[in-house]
Amino acid sequence: MSLTITIDGQEIPFEPGQTVMQAAAEAGVYIPHLCYNPDFKPHGSCKLCTCKVNGRYATTCTLPAAEGMVVENKTEGVQADRRRLTQMLFVEGNHYCPFCEKSGNCQLQAVAYHVGMQDSFFGHFYPRREMDASHPDILLDRDRCIQCDLCVKASREVDGKSVFGLGGRGMRTRLVVNSESGLLKDTDIAKEDRAAHICPTGAIIVKRVGYQIPIGERLYDRQDISQVGNRQPALRLEE
């Protein structure tokens, strides 16, 4: 007999060892997320994938599926709380969607649309964060960083370079760069690296390719993130 959980009333099969997120994804059920990427070990920090599991909140990207689990994913209560979380992510950083290069391809923005965020609700924190434009090909704009750890993992595990790390703590948690100067130009990161392309927001972007696709015609301009997930459009790196 196969193992199943239910998500919003729908029966979803799972293999032993799978997380709720993995089982859901395989069945085509979208659970909002930002720090989760199927290619990497889940981090569990953004908490957007929080669902009510058997009546209690749980982080579904790290929660192993278990027979008979009852998961609430799209209910209004859960979505409303995710909306607040998304608003928290917006106000703790400096996000300028109207003139951000990543607009339309940004998962944070897309998740905000998905959960129905209309305003920022909280007062903005306006933190002062350092921008690093030192590298010829790659821009690091910490204003847009949500500390998801994906670039850290991608650089370490895929690129074999360990260019990034998380430093600071609390509200001052920040991306630190692996060089004495703390600048990207003094690292061996290259624009072909996975780390240069994995950011779910616009914190790490490759320079000079940002407007290849006009705003309005981008991935999430056309479709809700629940339909397309976190597939990034391929960029032409060579001009």
Add this chain to the structure above:
Amino acid sequence: MVSTPVDVTKVDAILDEYRRDPLMLVQILRRVQAEYGCVPPAVRMHISRALNLPPAQVHGVVEFYHFMSSAPQGAYRIRLSDNITDRMLGNEAIMDRLCEKLGVKRGETRADGRVSVDYTSCTGMCDQGPAALANGLAVTRLTVTRVDEMARLIEMSAPLTTWPHDWFHVEDNIRRRHLTLNTEIEPGAAIRAVIKRGADAILREVQLSGLRGRGGAGYGTALKWKVCREAPWTPRYVTCNADEGEPGTFKDRVLLTGFADVMIEGMTVCAMIIGAEKGFIYLRGEYEYLHHHLLEVLWRRRAEHLLGADILGSGKKFDVDIHLGAGAYICGEENALIESLEGKRGIPRVRPPFLATHGYLQHPTANNNVETFVQAAQIAVEGGQWFSAAGTEKSKGTKLLSVSGDVERPGIYEIPWGATVAHVCEEARALGEILAVQVGGPSGAMISAAELERRVAYEDLPTGGSFMVFNTSRDIVLIAQNFARFFARESCGFCTPCRVGTQVLRRTIDKVVAGHGSEIELGEIEEIGRIVKGMSHCGLGQTAANPILDSLKRFRDRYESRLATREFVPDFDLDSAVAESRRLTGRDDSLAHLAR
């Protein structure tokens, strides 16, 4: 940035002392910080090369711990404890006086590099505050006179060793003894019991005693040890959580002072039961003054064959190292503690798996509180029934409480579980009319005077030991604000709801205190409090909203009396927003002001 040449001879000596072991990173950086007053970027690079760690990891650790920094701090670093109890004892006046005398601003280093002054989270001296740390060493019972003298000594560059000794004197203040504090076991007695009766028999005694983790979570000790010993891989480890950072708690400090032998004996008993050969004491940085004392106890026990290669001829091997924290409440969370022991930032791990099977270096680890190990050693000697005779059905034995606040006799009270809050208040001789009692610290529960018959027990009010009494002269909103600031300062920053939510709660209560609040803010506190509680990754976030939610529920009228209006008022003040323009243009006439 070009690195300035730094003499790394001292750094190399420190690295060698720690065998250039990357697991010792936090320990190494602590020492470097003490030596240089900071961890300069060039030294950071040197350490990362020596330990073969990515520079970003070393950088990340330096930035994580409160007691480390990249920028130089003063030759004298004075940190005033900022628990609510210190505040009630007048630490704000002390801070003002100190800053004034030294000509320094709080949170900054004086231009000549002589001194830096700031607040820090509770240093565990609530029964003898206002307290401080002077270059990491605990100072108690500060007064304005003492502060004047301190400023004078600092200006004279007087070494701390020449400061008056009684400033550093720490009292035990044991007020009430019960099973644990009345029982003296001879060093080695518990180990002999294990040798004589066997590990299984002693584990059964611990089971029979009903002992549960004394740090606050209350997990069954025997069960934890059993899971650990049954995990089919080795080596296994024993870790002692001596990182009591919960504001208002200081009972572990007293046990570490007077019962260190028994605690280490408890760790040894645990090691013999689970089959571990290595243990760690994770001592909070604020208790650095106890480090030497603990090292001495370890040395003596080694000499007496109570630790080492062949413990009392049993053929069993076990030894203990001490790791010091560096200012991080989160490291009292067991998963963060293990990360810190491994030389990393103290970020709580994702669970499952749990420490009992995947702890230190992903190996089975029995992590317990100081008090738990003390009581376990006593149970090994006196038997499970001796212990379980006291207490209630689900809370066996006794509990050490650290009582502070508005009481005549603050200090340590050992009570049988199940004692009422009223009883404890009476024993400690509460001063004035009780307004509220904070049981279990800010992460515990705040109860009102109407609930004093409630019981200190897992069934009702569980606690790690903090017990703070507030009388009617206190302002409940300011108490909640102090706790909200504490959590906002101590959130590790890993997960969104805690990292941002604790800030939102702090800002919202600040707004209410500033007189800009309305009913809308109170509703927001309730909503965000629920989200922070429900969605956070670890115990810190899950409890961070407790004091503000508890106080709002019980004392809503105190909040409402502070509201400017029942309607919304923006916390943005137009007139003060143009203050900088006024300053720059040198104008202060009526036209340069905006009516509110």
